[in-house]
Amino acid sequence: MNAGDSSVSGDGRYRVGIDIGGTFTDLVLIDDETGERAVGKVLTSQEDPSEAVEEGLLGLLDHEGVAAKVVRTIVHGTTLVTNALIERRGVETALLTTEGFRDAVAIGTEHRYDMYDIFIEKPEPLVPRSLRYGVRERVLDDGSVARELDEEQVRSIVAELRERRVRAVAVSFLHSFRNPAHERRVAEILAEEAPEITVSLSSEVAPEIREYERTSTTIANVYVRPLVEGYLLSLEQRLRRLGFGGSLYIMLSNGGTASVETACRFPVRLLESGPAAGALAAAFYGRAADFLEVLSFDMGGTTAKACLIEGGEPLTSSEFEAARVYRFKKGSGLPVKISVIEMIEIGAGGGSIAAIGPLGLPKVGPRSAGSAPGPACYGQGGVEPTVTDADLVLGYLDPDFFLGGRMRLDRGAAVRAIEERIARPLGLDPVEAAWGIHQVVNENMANAARVHAIERGKDPRAHPLFAFGGAGPVHAYRVARSLSVPGFIVPLGAGATSALGFLCAPLSFDFVRSLYGRLDDLDWAAANGALGEMEERGRDLLRASGVQEADIRVRRLCDMRYVGQGHEVTVDLPDGTLGSEDTDQITALYRKEYRRLYSREGPDVPIESITWRLEVSAPPPEIRLGDDAGGAEDPDEARKGEREIYLPEENGFALVPVYDRYLLGPGAVLGGPAVVEERESTVILGPEGRAEIDATRNLIVRWSA
Template structure:
């Protein structure tokens, strides 16, 4: 028996899997004051009579929230003399070129805690200025006295030669053993000073908070009778031990969404659909990820806390491998309001679980997307979470009436549908940009909709995109937790070694790869993975000489006649992305990467229903403007439907953790894997 647990902004989800498939799911409200408490609660509520557990995989939004809310350690930055302000200066690029009042997020480390350290190593490893060890020792003692808790060290060219950074760590541990120290050469040994400094600072900023949380989680799991130590979901789709996650907390930044993308890829593989759009809408945010070639796309550029959610460059950059997705602040708990121009807006702020939407009756006063979906008849007030939580439709209706309908001069139903449709359009617009930037046409791809609110809005988003089909998997409301259980133990490594391909030798590249692969095997061995079971993916980050940024290229297995196979792979990848080849200039490599992973677990994705009887539970009034307003809509029990069953819209399909809305004119059929496929 294996368990996946995902802490989201509103709910904490649980999925229990054995050799035959999903045997139990659970969902409780997230406890933001003590996140691990919700994990313990959902385990006790769901696993009263559970058998022995062999693995528990956990994902959390803790790191993301701590960075956005600035709830980490008091952190200092030590930089090469003359470079302490790189965090403030950022890059020349402006995300809004003509905005004279452009807003940028404040660095995690304020200027008075950023220090110029006398030292400098050149790009070729030559020591230009020796490290002033006396200065470092004095500074370390002063920082400890002043109550500083963490130190990020980011020296120029440390990704090439880390000896000065390592010596600083030794000195600080001698003079101020209570300080947490993070070295850029260990956190992100890559070119580009600003991103490297930002990532290193973010890692140590949340390290204490993350480690305390993970240790609390271990204690609570032990108290709940869970024997094995938990594994932690990484942002790139792999899993790691608690110790590894505690050393590199920045690697679990997007652990929850990564699980959902993995689940989408697994269901797509079962249906022989290697390319699709994964649409995850929970209580706080909505995410969309491209599944290409049977796997989620991964990026090494990510931003936290953007000032403007759809504008790259307006957030804090972190340079770690992350499942490549777009995330916007529209979830079930997103708050709807009238802006100063008199227009309806939704999000990005969310009511979360405390106080939650108005209909939760927990003190919320502002209408949310969930309130709107309830008023429209898409949700059953008596069957939310399978009846474990009742919703107050009257309160939701009154909140929408006073806050939205009256100011706009429309009916409550029109106001509610405006909220619902606004969310669909926002996500479709974001998805369209995201897909096109990755060389994909969203109108050609099926959409895989999950999360508590994903199936409610999936058909609307697909229709706005022009996507042909929507697939809602079983247990859609806990899909990220299920996705955790499809992930192998994995970690990735990088070395920056800029070189023109004509100057490369196969032996030099092989030496870099071998060094990283040895690290990968050693790290996985700590989790009990035999070296014979470890698989390595080799990746080169390449560009035309003179370009500012690079693309990721899979290194061919056959590297004979080097470097022709590598150049051919680069040209092919470049053409797939941009539908053209570049100028007639040389090609260079900036970074070399290795992704080391253990064997992927064998997972049965079948969900046990067990219910018999009539699939149609009854009817209720639901609002569809294309049908003229409220219409009597059939309501089906997800657990009674069987493969091959089909029906036309309008219709509603209910399960305990989510609800699927089939609009008029659409058709729904149950697939062999129990997923519901809606042709819009």
């Protein structure tokens, strides 16, 4: 790839996706004129992730001969919000809520996520009780004002907040989603009296019914907002210094992208920013290869993520939990009302640390060695054994070709770490211990993926695995066999596929407004007004980002339920102005979706609407696959040598062929066992695997027996 004359013409033909992981920062550069792609990978800088972004971008652009000024767009995802909530590294935050309700965030819903745990541990609110203030005001559920806002009390509270050096304030009053006037007035007073304090209003962050969830979301948003603003502004400055003059967009949890300004204002929407890109990439490749139903499997250096792709699109949800006390126990985290791609994430990556558990058995994760010190084999001072160390001992990784040879691995250090911490205490040799680590992490990931699919009423055995990430292709064969899926797919450039996912994402925004009532007695004028207002706001945002009016897509939805139920079902709404004449059609749509979800008819009772949702988006960016077609159909021409790898079927090591992934062209077929290497990842093909390269250079593995 070379910019040629474009390095001085500024035609902006290049786009870059940047994925910051716990261990590595991945970058993908794509040329929109030719469809060519180039990837980069550097260790993540833990103190300031933007340093790794700058280092990686400089290296990638320099290697490809591309000037920063001809990069049109950079799309970036970050785990900053998630990590800040888990580690409680946000700023000192206060809560202003309706008098008498300051303890609602501590009481929650009184739901016990484990009925039989008498020592149950609930997540602590991000705001301590001493910083939760009750304000004299009251708005009723129809939006009428029962008690005017006591502005003098608010000013007194603000003075106290300044004395206590509070940096952020969440404002969440009862029923503010119906009438936000009091919240807005508090924001005005804060701007007058304490302009240095960052403010978030629940009527802007999450204007939905359910006070606890709405307040929790607003607190989380403002708690991390100064951190995100500082990071993104620093990143922008670094990019400008490099000569980048294009647009920087940030990935949202729902798979869309937004401007830096929007991301700074609503950082809670970035919670699943990084993982969402991987799901988008899996959906994109699946559609291109005519696999519309796949199980996305993204295993990087720190975590592994699984996500169901159906009809060529990842599943989404309007609810999420952050900072769970117990990773797999729903209800043990802080509720956040945002649109998010549904996935399951576990602490099982290449850097996940192996140890002996309390029962005397090996366990892997969730602790990770990260990028510093990293696995023992990195030679950076790490002494605890990790999954990467085990894979190296088993022969699955070439110590001289890690990251294409840019980083040499120390096999001796990996053996010592496994021997001292795992093998010797268990009376095993290092290879047996390494295989145990490898299998434990495989089963952990397979179990998580199985649970994720079954909880959504899906049979995981019907979905081929789509494996990517630096460690995903190494483990895909055993995970796929454990899940009994029909095979697995590995894209070209699998180690940086998540970064490509950022470039698949369209500009999009979603809005929500709670307006409840029975369908047979609904205020349709109010419902149409809410939908119209949300649509106009969305169109304004997209037009401001340069999207043409004719290209804007709108999707309208409503959360509905049978009267008396406690949970809703989301249904797509018909186009146009809605009215009482649409009641039968909307009812039929609801009943159809209810049957699809629960495989039975619902009760013969009226239906009520709860929350109205609207999504606006631009067309997804075009990415061409196959333009970099090359390689040979004869796999022998791609054979680069042989290597011994551990095969349990052989009860030891066996000599297998090693292939250069870049030299395998469409139509090439190879049988297992074998190793297929590229710079950022390695595919391990077991004895019962048969691999074929398709027209878009995906490696598709099916079972030969």
